[in-house]
Amino acid sequence: MSARPDRSRVKGVALLALVALLAALVLSACGGGSSSSSSAPESGTEAETESESAGGAAENEGETETAAAGENAWCGSEGITLGIQDGGGLNAWSKESLEQVQLVSKACPAVEKEIIVDADFEPQKAVSGIQSMISQGANAIVLIPDSGNCAEVPAMRQAMQRDIVVVPWAADPCGTEGTDYTKYIDWDTKAAGREWAEWVIEQMGGKGKLLYEGGPAGNTVSSNAAEAIAEVVEENPGVELVEPISSEEWPVTNWDPAETKKLTAAILAKHPEINGLINDYGASVEAEVQAFQAAGKEIPAVAASESNALACTWKEEKENGHEFPLMTISSRNWLGRYAAQFAIAEASGGTPPALKNNGIITLGQWENSVSGKEPKCDPSASPEASFSNKMSEEETAKIALEG
Amino acid sequence: MNALKSRVASPFAAIWVATFLLFVVSPFVASGSLSHAALQGMLPFAGILAIAAIGQTLVIQQGGLDLSVPGIFSMGAVLIVTIPGGSEGSLIPALIVVALVGLAGGLINGIAVTRFGITPLVATLGSNAIFIGVVIQATGGSIAFKATHNWQTFTADKVLGVPILAVLALILTVLVALFISRTIWGRRFVLVGSSPLAARAAGLAVERYQLGAYAGAGLAYALAGALLSGYLQSPPLLPGNEYLLPTIAAVVLGGTALGGGRGSVIGTAVGVLFLSQLEQVISALGAKTSVEYLIQGAIVALGMGLRNVPWNQILPGRRGDVDVAVDTTSPDTASGTGRALLSEHKEEDSIDVSKT
Numbered sequence: 001m002s003a004r005p006d007r008s009r010v011k012g013v014a015l016l017a018l019v020a021l022l023a024a025l026v027l028s029a030c031g032g033g034s035s036s037s038s039s040a041p042e043s044g045t046e047a048e049t050e051s052e053s054a055g056g057a058a059e060n061e062g063e064t065e066t067a068a069a070g071e072n073a074w075c076g077s078e079g080i081t082l083g084i085q086d087g088g089g090l091n092a093w094s095k096e097s098l099e100q101v102q103l104v105s106k107a108c109p110a111v112e113k114e115i116i117v118d119a120d121f122e123p124q125k126a127v128s129g130i131q132s133m134i135s136q137g138a139n140a141i142v143l144i145p146d147s148g149n150c151a152e153v154p155a156m157r158q159a160m161q162r163d164i165v166v167v168p169w170a171a172d173p174c175g176t177e178g179t180d181y182t183k184y185i186d187w188d189t190k191a192a193g194r195e196w197a198e199w200v201i202e203q204m205g206g207k208g209k210l211l212y213e214g215g216p217a218g219n220t221v222s223s224n225a226a227e228a229i230a231e232v233v234e235e236n237p238g239v240e241l242v243e244p245i246s247s248e249e250w251p252v253t254n255w256d257p258a259e260t261k262k263l264t265a266a267i268l269a270k271h272p273e274i275n276g277l278i279n280d281y282g283a284s285v286e287a288e289v290q291a292f293q294a295a296g297k298e299i300p301a302v303a304a305s306e307s308n309a310l311a312c313t314w315k316e317e318k319e320n321g322h323e324f325p326l327m328t329i330s331s332r333n334w335l336g337r338y339a340a341q342f343a344i345a346e347a348s349g350g351t352p353p354a355l356k357n358n359g360i361i362t363l364g365q366w367e368n369s370v371s372g373k374e375p376k377c378d379p380s381a382s383p384e385a386s387f388s389n390k391m392s393e394e395e396t397a398k399i400a401l402e403g
Numbered sequence: 404m405n406a407l408k409s410r411v412a413s414p415f416a417a418i419w420v421a422t423f424l425l426f427v428v429s430p431f432v433a434s435g436s437l438s439h440a441a442l443q444g445m446l447p448f449a450g451i452l453a454i455a456a457i458g459q460t461l462v463i464q465q466g467g468l469d470l471s472v473p474g475i476f477s478m479g480a481v482l483i484v485t486i487p488g489g490s491e492g493s494l495i496p497a498l499i500v501v502a503l504v505g506l507a508g509g510l511i512n513g514i515a516v517t518r519f520g521i522t523p524l525v526a527t528l529g530s531n532a533i534f535i536g537v538v539i540q541a542t543g544g545s546i547a548f549k550a551t552h553n554w555q556t557f558t559a560d561k562v563l564g565v566p567i568l569a570v571l572a573l574i575l576t577v578l579v580a581l582f583i584s585r586t587i588w589g590r591r592f593v594l595v596g597s598s599p600l601a602a603r604a605a606g607l608a609v610e611r612y613q614l615g616a617y618a619g620a621g622l623a624y625a626l627a628g629a630l631l632s633g634y635l636q637s638p639p640l641l642p643g644n645e646y647l648l649p650t651i652a653a654v655v656l657g658g659t660a661l662g663g664g665r666g667s668v669i670g671t672a673v674g675v676l677f678l679s680q681l682e683q684v685i686s687a688l689g690a691k692t693s694v695e696y697l698i699q700g701a702i703v704a705l706g707m708g709l710r711n712v713p714w715n716q717i718l719p720g721r722r723g724d725v726d727v728a729v730d731t732t733s734p735d736t737a738s739g740t741g742r743a744l745l746s747e748h749k750e751e752d753s754i755d756v757s758k759t
Contacts, residue, residue, distance in 0.1 A: 090640050094544035217693070249691050255634045258448070258642055264445025266686035270435040286637055294559070295440045309549070309637050379489075382547045383637040 020217040047062035069333055074341040075108035076348030082111050082140050082340075083133035087126050087147030087171065089118025091255070092283065092384030093331060094144075097170065100336035100389060101142055112346035121216065124153030124323045130155035130377040133164075140347035142339050143224030149218040150174035156181050165346040169339035170332060172220035180237025182346060185339045185359040187332045189221055192280075192363060195329060196303035200276040203301035203325045203370070207238030211267060213260065213288065215281060216248040225280045226250045242271045253279070257287035264291035282307030282328060283384045290314050305331045306366050309383035330366040330388035334396050354402040361400045415658035415670040422677040434689035441683055443566065447558075447634055449679035450568030451627050451650055455670045456657075457579055458509075458623030459650040460671045461616040464596040466663025467516060467523035472650055474507040474534025475596060475621050476643030478587070479628030481538050484638060487551045494551050501629045502622060508534060510619020513614035535641060542640060550633045558633030568630055575623075576672045583668070592616070597664035653678055656706045678703075 005203040082105050098116070105111045115136055117129035126147035133141055141159055144150040145168045156166050160180060169185040177184060200210060212229050214222030227247040231297045233239050243251045251267065253260040260279075268274070268291060279285045282304040289310075292299050299317060304310060306328040314326045338353050345352040355361065366388050367375040377386045405458035427435045455476060462469040479501045486497035508530070544570060549555075560567040583589035595602040595612040603609050624643070632638040655661060656668030658678060685695045 090539065090544060095544040171562060180416070243689055254593070256639050256642075257637060258631065258639070258645065259636065262444065262448055262682070263686060266436075266441065266683055269438050269441030269444060269683075270687050270689075271435075283637070287635060290636065291444065382545060383549050384545055 008113050010219070027364070035050040040155065058386065059384045072108060073351040074345035074353055076345060077351035078110060078348045079112045079114065079159050080110055080139040080344065080347045081113040081137050082344065082347075083115045083117070083130070083136075083138035084143065084149055084340075085117045085119065085133070085141065085143035086334045087119045087152070090120060092335065092382055093281075093386070094118070096331070096333040096386055096389055097144060098331045101340040104337045104340035105271040105344065106346050108348070108350075111344060111351075115131045119147040119392035121147050121150035122151050126152050127155040130159060134159050134162055138164055138165070140343040142336070144168070144170045146171035146219055146221070149220070153180050163336075165343050166331055167343040167346075169335055170225065174220075183342055183352075183359055185335055185342060185355065186361070187222035187329075187335065188357070188360050188362045190208065190228040192305075192329050193230055196225070196278045196327070197229040197232035199327045199365070199368075200278055200301050200303045201232065201236050201239055204239065204275045206236055208280070209240050209271060209273060210276040211264075211271075211274050212245050212278045213243040213253045213263065214245075214279075215253060217249075217252050222250060222280050223247045223250045225278075227385050228276060234341050239276075242267060242274055253281070253284050255281045255284055257284055260287040261291050265294065266299065268292065270296045272297070277304075279304045281305060282310045282331065282386075285310045286313050286383070289317075298322065301325040301327075303327045304331075305329055306375075306386050306388055307331070307383070308376070308378055308381050308385040311367065312377035312379060312383070314369065314375045315377045323369070326367065326369045327365055328367040328375065330363050331386035332363060332388075333386060334389045334391060335361065335400065337396065338400055355400055355403055363399065368391050391395040414660075414665065415667045416561075417709075418626050418657050418670055418673045418706075421656075422592070422673050422680070425677060425680050425684070429684050433684045436680075436684045436687040441687065445679050445683045446569040448567040450566065450567075450570075450572035451521070451634070452646065452653065454575055454680065455624050455627035455677040456650045456653040456660060456671045456675050457575060457668050458620030459654045460659055460666055460668045461579075461623075462523070462620045462656070463651075463654050463659050463661060464663060464666030465613050465616040466596060467511065467613070467616070468527070468651070468661070469617070469620055470524065470527040470647065471508065471512055471531040471534060472624050472647045473641060473643035474531040474538070475505055475624040475643045476628035476631075477538045477601055478508065478534055479625030480502055480632040480638045480642050481542055481546060481628075481640070482625075483554065483629035483632045484548050485542065485551050487668035488548050488556075489551060491551050491553050495552055498629065501625050504509070505622040505625025506618050507621070508625065509618040510614065512621065513617030516724075517610040517613045530676050538641065545677065546641060548639060549608050549637050550635075554629075554633040555636050558630055564692075568634065570670065572675075576668050580669045583666075593664070593666070596666065620756065649675075649678055650697050652703045652707075656703065 007367055069300055080149050084098065084101055084105075087095060088094050102114075105114060117133065119126035119129055126145070130143070130152065131142065138159075141164060143152065143156075143166070144155070150173070152168070152173060156168065156173065156175065157180045159166050161180070165180040167183050167185060168181050172186070172189075173181055173184055175181060191256050195211075204210070210233060212226060214226055216222075224247070226245040229240070231244050233241055243250075253263055263286070274297075277285070277288060277300055279288060279302070285302060285304045285307065286309045289299055289302075297321065302310075302324060310326070310328070314324065317323060338355060342352045342355075344350060365373065369375060378385065378387070426437065435441055451706075456717075459469055474559060481500050482504060483497050486500055487493035512530050515521045515530065516523050516652065518708055557592050558568060562570045583592060589606055591602070592612050592615070593609060594605070596607050599609045602612075627646070628643060647703065653674035654671050655674075657667060657672070657674035659666035659671060681699060685698055
């Protein structure tokens with residue numbers, strides 16, 4: 001008979017332990033994030049407390065805020081609510097992008113409230129996120145429309161119909177300017193694809209086998225880059241693509257290191273000789289390099305977007321006497337500053353920045369181990385950190401602004 | 404003769420045959436898919452999946468289903484990197500924390516299922532969301548460190564030319580298989596999975612075994628996550644997302660019944676080998692992503708579906724054989740086995756009681 005009270009006591013203790021464990025997990029999680037938040041100007045959004053895993057971003061933050069405060073013609077006088085959305089949201093690239101947008105929004109007093117939504121690459125979540133911003137009274141929305149293939153267009157159009165300023169950036173939004181969005185700001189992906197391909201083929205001496213690996217199937221960044229690379233390869237008859245690529249198909253890494261490593265190992269098993277690599281996500285290249293090392297192959301010429309881990313791998317290999325040619329293009333998160341400036345200016349009555357080429361900016365090479373622009377490695381920073389985001393306003397203005 | 408027949412028609416035999424055929428056919432279908440380089444590329448990932456799938460086997464054998472693989476796996480992957488923060492000295496404490504967090508995560512699932520009676524599907528779906536939330540909150544959206552050098556070296560190591568991750572998976576699989584088939588605790592575990600009612604009638608603490616399954620599973624996922632981190636050096640934030648469906652597919656292909664009871668971790672490991680080699684062949688064929696998903700999906704669906712076809716009605720000539728097979732697997736048989744085990748357990752438990 002005495003078993004019953006014992007049993008319920010055990011149940012109670014178990015429940016208590018469960019709650020305590022959950023509380024401890026949540027507290028430890030908060031502790032991990034807040035240790036780096038002391039330099040944030042004010043608390044408020046969840047994203048602010050996240051700041052520094054990107055390594056040294058605080059330094060950059062102070063620098064840019066000063067620059068922004070000195071030249072804030074884009075910051076108008078009408079109070080606004082700013083919506084910030086990322087079609088992905090759960091990797092270092094997304095995090096740096098958000099930081100860059102917030103550098104600008106925090107420097108403008110007209111931004112009274114921020115609404116931040118990540119879509120985790122789920123189109124439905126992206127659409128409902130935009131709709132939720134509309135219903136919460138957003139006056140301007142800055143978004144990275146890469147949750148799926150052109151998935152955000154209908155929701156962006158709804159926002160435009162409510163006179164909300166919509167500025168997509170960093171991924172092709174599809175749709176039409178004026179109807180579906182106010183202004184699209186991005187790098188010229190095709191120019192980047194050409195730059196990568198031309199450089200790698202030059203390193204290959206105009207002949208050999210070239211491998212391109214891209215992100216999730218259907219994403220517009222990889223699609224445009226693949227199309228441009230395929231064009232350059234066609235212009236060089238001595239070069240052969242290891243796996244066929246076009247605007248519709250390419251070897252898919254999902255921008256995930258595990259997938260990249262598996263895929264590269266499988267491709268290497270089939271094609272033991274590869275002379276050049278292009279990857280549109282620098283952070284994945286580390287996994288690609290590991291697959292080459294595991295197969296006992298020398299690393300060929302690599303062209304990719306910048307990444308701290310990639311630069312550190314390059315440095316390590318150089319020190320071990322296995323230097324490989326490396327060229328990178330900026331990971332372009334800093335374009336988010338201009339996307340945010342444009343959106344805030346249009347909504348708050350400021351003057352929008354005068355961007356080159358209607359907002360589609362050609363980014364040149366960021367690092368080039370052959371021409372002396374040595375890749376930057378900081379072992380104390382996050383492996384996925386992108387140092388081009390530390391550029392000053394003057395430096396970015398030279399690349400992106402007219403005059 | 405009957406024993407041989409039952410062995411051949413055993414639900415665990417199919418995956419052996421399928422895997423053998425796949426390996427035989429591989430070099431003809433896709434050249435290079437069975438080369439040394441291809442195997443060296445495939446085996447480490449297969450090892451990691453096999454370790455995670457051991458956990459899923461234990462839970463499914465207890466009639467459950469664990470959807471919290473992504474969450475616990477990712478916690479293991481992130482903790483092994485963030486706790487040492489690059490310092491070699493903290494690797495052992497980090498491994499201990501990974502193990503404890505895995506166990507705790509599994510216990511949360513187990514308590515939710517056994518004590519609060521929540522359906523496993525719902526309980527683990529909910530807890531998974533919590534674990535993923537913890538990972539994102541703790542890291543702030545990205546991982547600031549690489550795995551320590553020692554951990555990278557260990558996970559990339561080879562034993563007699565075989566990737567250590569595959570060797571580790573083999574050792575763990577054999578240990579768990581021996582534990583289940585050769586120890587009293589293991590036999591009771593099977594009895595609880597086959598028929599909780601019979602086990603309860605036999606005086607077994609059913610909930611304790613079910614809790615143990617979930618806790619062991621959590622440990623397996625967290626360990627697999629930690630190993631993946633070392634192998635990739637810089638893990639992504641939520642690497643576990645890619646491991647939920649493959650663990651379930653491997654378990655079912657391996658012959659473990661989704662309803663609980665019948666189960667084999669060795670069958671699961673062979674299922675993992677099958678899935679990994681299948682992926683390798685499809686990759687080597689250069690198939691488009693869409694085709695890759697279609698082929699994988701179709702083969703897994705076929706593998707699972709074929710088990711449910713009433714072969715004894717379709718093929719009358721096979722009746723005798725099938726009967727033998729059914730004899731070893733049907734719920735009736737399970738409870739039959741249960742009865743056989745029951746007397747043994749009654750004895751054991753009476754001793755336990757007298758001791759207390």
